[in-house]
Each structure stands twice: as C-alpha cells, then as structure tokens.
Amino acid sequence: MAWQWFYRLGSPRWFYEKTNRWIPWLATVTALLLITGAVWALGFAPADAKQGNSYRIIYIHVPASFLALAGYYVMAIAGAIGLIWKMKLADMVMKSAAPIGAALTFMALVTGAVWGKPTWGAWWVWDARITSMLVLFFLYLGVIALQGAYQHQATADKASAILALVGTVNIPIIYKSVDWWYTLHQPATLKLTSASSIHPSMLYPLLLMIVGFYCFYALALMFYTRAEIVQRERRTAWVNELVGAAK
Amino acid sequence: MDSPSMSAAIRALLRRDLLLAYRHRGEIANPLVFFMIVITMLPLGISPESAVLGSLAPGMIWVVALLATLLSLDSLFRSDFDDGSLEQILISPHPLYFIVLVKVFVHWLVTGLPLALLSPLLGVMLFLPEAGFTPLFLSLLMGTGVLSLIGAIGAALTVALRKGGLLLSLIIMPLYVPVLIFGASVVRSAIEGFPIAGELAVLGALLAVSIVLAPMAAAGALRISVNG
Numbered sequence: 001m002a003w004q005w006f007y008r009l010g011s012p013r014w015f016y017e018k019t020n021r022w023i024p025w026l027a028t029v030t031a032l033l034l035i036t037g038a039v040w041a042l043g044f045a046p047a048d049a050k051q052g053n054s055y056r057i058i059y060i061h062v063p064a065s066f067l068a069l070a071g072y073y074v075m076a077i078a079g080a081i082g083l084i085w086k087m088k089l090a091d092m093v094m095k096s097a098a099p100i101g102a103a104l105t106f107m108a109l110v111t112g113a114v115w116g117k118p119t120w121g122a123w124w125v126w127d128a129r130i131t132s133m134l135v136l137f138f139l140y141l142g143v144i145a146l147q148g149a150y151q152h153q154a155t156a157d158k159a160s161a162i163l164a165l166v167g168t169v170n171i172p173i174i175y176k177s178v179d180w181w182y183t184l185h186q187p188a189t190l191k192l193t194s195a196s197s198i199h200p201s202m203l204y205p206l207l208l209m210i211v212g213f214y215c216f217y218a219l220a221l222m223f224y225t226r227a228e229i230v231q232r233e234r235r236t237a238w239v240n241e242l243v244g245a246a247k
Numbered sequence: 248m249d250s251p252s253m254s255a256a257i258r259a260l261l262r263r264d265l266l267l268a269y270r271h272r273g274e275i276a277n278p279l280v281f282f283m284i285v286i287t288m289l290p291l292g293i294s295p296e297s298a299v300l301g302s303l304a305p306g307m308i309w310v311v312a313l314l315a316t317l318l319s320l321d322s323l324f325r326s327d328f329d330d331g332s333l334e335q336i337l338i339s340p341h342p343l344y345f346i347v348l349v350k351v352f353v354h355w356l357v358t359g360l361p362l363a364l365l366s367p368l369l370g371v372m373l374f375l376p377e378a379g380f381t382p383l384f385l386s387l388l389m390g391t392g393v394l395s396l397i398g399a400i401g402a403a404l405t406v407a408l409r410k411g412g413l414l415l416s417l418i419i420m421p422l423y424v425p426v427l428i429f430g431a432s433v434v435r436s437a438i439e440g441f442p443i444a445g446e447l448a449v450l451g452a453l454l455a456v457s458i459v460l461a462p463m464a465a466a467g468a469l470r471i472s473v474n475g
Contacts, residue, residue, distance in 0.1 A: 135421050135424055138417075138420070138421040139421045139422075141417070142417055142418035142419075142421060143418075145414055145417055145418065146404065146405075146414065146418055149405070149408050149411075149414055150407075150408070155407075155471060155472070158471040159404045159468065159471055159472065162400070162404065162464055162467055162468050162471065163400075163404060163418055165464070166397075166400055166422065166464050167421075167422070169460065170421075170422050170425075173425045173453075174421075174422075174424050174425055176425075177424065177425035177428045177429060178424065178428065180428070181428045181432065
C-alpha cells in the first residue's frame with residue numbers, strides 16, 4: 001500500500017494530469033523567486049570591494065553550476081529507475097533531463113568565461129573546476145547524441161540510461177583526477193570565493209536565486225516531459241481526446 | 248544435452264578470437280600504423296626541435312595511443328554482430344561478464360599491448376628524455392587495458408548502429424579523462440625525477456575497478472543493442 005504512489009508515478013497519463021494542476025503554482029513561485037532574487041542581486045546587493053559590479057554574474061553562474069551537476073544525477077537516477085522497474089515515465093524524464101542539463105552546463109561555462117575576462121584577464125583558464133564542467137558538458141552531449149542515434153525509442157532509452165550510469169560512476173573519478181592534475185601542474189593563483197566567506201547581504205539574494213533555479217529546473221523538466229509524453233502516447237485515447245479538446 | 252563447462256567455453260572463445268585476429272593480421276597493424284603516422288605529423292605541424300618535442304612527448308604519445316585505441320574499438324563486437332555469432336554468444340548459458348572480459352582481453356592483446364611495445368620507438372622519434380621510457384611503457388601497458396575496458400561499453404552500445412564509429416568516440420572520450428591524466432603524468436613525473444609508484448598505483452586501481460565494473464555495463468549494453 002505504501003508503495004502505491006510509486007507505481008502511480010509510472011503512468012504518464014497520471015503525471016500529465018497531475019502536473020496540469022502543479023504547473024501554475026510552480027510557475028508563480030519560480031517567477032516570484034527569480035524576479036525578487038534578480039532585482040535584489042542586481043539592484044540592492046552591495047558591490048564587491050575588489051571586483052566591483054562584475055561579481056554579480058555569480059547570481060546566475062552559481063545556481064546554473066549547481067543544477068548542471070544535480071541535473072546529471074536526476075538524469076542518471078531516472079535512467080536507473082527506467083532500467084530497473086521498466087517505468088515508461090522515468091525513461092521520458094531521463095530523455096528530457098539531458099538537454100536541460102546540457103543547457104545549464106553551457107550557461108555555467110559561458111557566465112564563468114564572461115566573469116573571468118575582467119577578473120582573471122582571460123576568457124578561458126585550464127582550472128580544475130572549469131575543466132571538469134567542460135567534461136560534464138561533453139558527457140551530456142554524449143547522452144543526447146546516443147538518444148538520437150537509435151531507430152527504436154525503447155533501445156535509445158535503455159542505451160542512454162546505461163551511458164548515464166557509467167558517467168555517474170566516472171564523475172567523481174574525473175573530478176578528483178582533474179583536481180589532482182591542476183594542483184600538480186599550476187600554482188594555485190586563482191581561488192574561487194568559498195561559500196562561507198561571502199557576506200550575508202550578498203548571500204541572501206544568491207540563496208533566493210539558487211532556490212529559484214531549482215524551481216525553474218523542475219518546471220522545465222515538467223514541460224519537456226509533458227511534451228515527450230504527448231509525443232510518445234500519441235496513439236492512446238486520452239491524448240487524442242486532449243488534442244481534440246484543444247482544437 | 249550437456250553444455251560445456253565455463254572454463255571450456257572461455258578457452259574456446261579465447262582460441263577463436265585469437266585465431267580470428269591472427270587471420271586478419273593486417274587489421275592488427277592498422278592502429279599501429281595510425282599511431283606512427285600521427286606521431287610523424289606532429290613534428291611537421293609543431294616543430295622539429297628536440298627541446299619542444301621532448302617536453303610535449305609524454306602527452307602526445309598518450310593522446311595518440313588513446314585515439315588509436317578508439318579507432319580499433321568499433322570492430323570489437325562489430326563482426327560478431329554482423330555474422331550473427333554475437334546472438335549465439337548471448338544465448339549461451341555462461342555469464343556474459345566473462346565472455347565480454349575475454350573479448351576485451353583479446354582486443355587489448357592485439358591493440359594495447361603492441362602500442363605499449365611500440366612506444367619506445369616513438370619516444371625516440373619525439374626525443375623523449377631517457378628517464379621516461381620505462382614509465383611510458385608501464386603506463387601504456389596498464390592504461391590501454393583501461394581504455395579497452397571502458398571502450399567496450401561504448402562499442403557494445405553502438406554495435407547495432409550502422410554508423411557507430413564517430414558516436415563511439417563521442418560518448419567514450421570524456422570517460423577517458425582520468426586515464427589520460429594519470430598515464431601522461433606518470434611519464435612527466437619520471438622525467439622530472441619524482442617517484443612514480445603512487446601514480447602507477449592509481450592507474451592500477453583504475454584498471455582493477457574497470458575490470459570489475461566495465462564488463463558488467465558492456466554486457467548489459469550488448470543485451471540492449473542486440474535485443475532492441
């Protein structure tokens with residue numbers, strides 16, 4: 001009995017109808033969080049003593065990086081659920097998580113480069129964190145490419161789930177080895193601000209933005225998954241009814 | 248009907264794969280020739296000076312060895328898939344884990360091992376400092392094993408695709424990052440006079456972990472590719 005909700009999750013139709021009701025709420029919360037966070041961060045948070053206003057890009061950069069990593073785990077866990085319990089919905093979530101995660105990773109890389117130019121004087125530095133983000137981006141691209149390569153959707157789902165899981169095992173190893181490679185070969189001249197050393201007046205808008213990005217991620221994942229559900233279930237009666245009603 | 252024991256099956260598969268490799272001797276040479284041609288291109292593209300080449304040699308040789316392994320990976324399961332023997336292997340009662348391990352071992356024997364054996368020659372061509380030769384050989388010996396094992400996952404995932412070659416490289420290369428870092432740094436540390444036991448141990452650990460995990464993932468991927 002206690003596990004009923006878990007099996008109900010496996011029904012794409014149930015998910016579609018539930019999210020119909022969730023989306024307006026989640027969208028409102030996301031918009032409120034992101035607008036408040038952005039206005040506070042860009043308009044009211046104090047400028048940094050050394051970096052001036054250029055530091056403000058962290059309000060996009062940090063949340064995007066958080067979700068780039070978290071998104072990979074969402075994708076891998078959804079893939080594992082799809083492989084183990086053969087849950088259709090989990091496969092769709094996995095497929096949807098790949099482009100969103102890749103976009104967020106790209107955003108983290110680009111905002112990092114934009115911040116790096118005035119601060120470090122270079123668009124790109126072979127720093128351990130940047131390099132592992134780049135590798136993460138390639139891992140996402142691999143999953144997307146594999147998804148697109150198969151004729152049958154079921155095979156594509158299972159194959160990319162395996163790749164995502166292999167990547168999960170590898171991410172800590174990649175991260176550690178890149179870290180080790182960097183510390184061995186370059187002097188530690190560049191230090192990213194550690195989270196604890198940030199002043200509360202700068203931290204609160206950042207926290208708002210992070211929570212807002214999480215909500216936005218959930219929202220984007222829902223939209224992608226819903227599109228995927230309609231696409232894959234297009235031959236079922238309920239989708240036809242839905243489309244018929246929309247016409 | 249009694250099926251043969253597992254050790255008999257493994258021996259039979261080992262014998263068959265080695266025989267197949269021996270009958271296609273030309274294919275064994277291809278990655279090696281590729282390895283040498285690319286190494287020949289490097290001085291033409293960069294600089295023929297010994298100081299420049301010597302400092303770049305460890306990384307260059309490692310990157311090219313990685314590419315040569317990648318190129319040969321596509322054929323790991325391809326011919327078995329094309330002639331249907333892969334399906335026969337999949338329905339055999341023996342654990343697929345060991346079968347994949349045997350196939351990867353033969354792949355390493357005909358690509359990784361020759362690459363490692365050839366590496367001193369390329370070291371000479373690129374003016375690799377003398378202290379780097381043995382570490383280069385040792386790191387390639389272990390590292391190419393990891394490359395073959397991880398690559399088997401990609402080969403298994405893409406075996407049913409007609410144009411799997413480029414996709415295989417795309418999905419597998421990010422996973423090669425740790426091997427490349429530690430493999431090349433073994434050689435660099437040795438040249439700079441640092442102890443290399445620690446880094447070799449890390450390569451050994453990577454090898455041990457991939458022996459345990461990679462054939463499992465590859466076996467799962469093979470079942471998906473063939474049945475799907």
